[in-house]
Amino acid sequence: MGVNLLGLDHDALAGCLAGLGEKPFRARQVMRWMHQLGESEFARMTDLAKPLRARLGEVAEIVAPRLVSDTTAPDGTRKWLLDVGSSAVETVFIPESSRGTLCISSQAGCSLDCRFCATGKQGFNRNLTTAEIVGQLWHARRALGASRADRVISNVVMMGMGEPLLNFDNVLPALRLMLDDNAYGLSRRRVTVSTSGIVPMIDRLRDTCPVALAVSLHAPNDRLRDELMPINRKYPLRELLAACARYLECAPRDSITFEYVMLAGVNDAPSHARELLALVSDVSCKVNLIPFNPFPGAGDQRSSDDAIRRFAERLQAAGIVTTIRKTRGGEIDAACGQLAGRVADRTRRTLRIARAA
């Protein structure tokens, strides 16, 4: 097995080709074949000299994770399940009138065990390689039709399975490929990393590849956040908000998005809204309220539509741009926090069997 070129950013690929005595522009050619045309056979890369095609066939390969399933919900949301060997990860495409958002995974499972998250409940399996992260875009682009793909996938959000900033070394080259004009050609504003708040890594992202940042806040004080998100004990709110302020110095957007999952009777009272306003008062931000998506075994319930609307109005009245996330793809378990790959699928099957018995 040769080196998998799907996981190499421009400089790494140019280095690899230099080792074969090739000029740097060859890297751009190969990238366009792979990422824009979805080609995985060197033999078909017709603008490369035949000896180079043959040589690449000997020392390299282009391999994306195997596709296990491809499901489309009635609202058009599409979910792919990809086999990454020891487990499966999910990628979701959400079409809207003005944009198409691809939600990709960064890890198989997640070690951070947030109370409200199906991926967290599944535990941590392993970090995805760069090729497995980029492979999700590669599959989606091919599946959605290569000719129209530059219009179809307009945004990428790292909001699937896993904590992207705990897999930084593999995520970074993947981000570079998303931004590269010879690969996926997205602007920094249209690529979003979502994090539970790994403070030192927020700084590292700022210094190496600042893209749009979303931070999963979910609670307005440390006591409650400790309960919902164990990572808060390591990086408490004060440190997290300071990191957000530092990030804004280099961010491609002039605000950070705070995600806030709405859990009935847990974090949705007027007092929580007031506390949240005080907490974020020094950081230029938008708030995205996410109605909790239940999954089998979840102990929490979704806040009522009324509670969510009132919470949003309180923030809006204080001048914070606040949106309520539309839940999409629930019928195919593709909504936020429902992604759990094969392991939870098994749990669900077991539950169904137990219920039927």
Ligand code: SAH
């Ligand atoms: N690990 C990263 C990115 C993946 S999760 C993070 O935590 O930010 C993407 C978003 O979905 C996060 O804001 C997460 O808190 C939210 N989420 C997780 N479980 C959810 C659920 N059951 N319902 C609604 N949103 C959920």
Ligand code: SF4
């Ligand atoms: Fe991991 Fe994010 Fe889920 Fe928390 S919400 S368990 S950090 S994937």
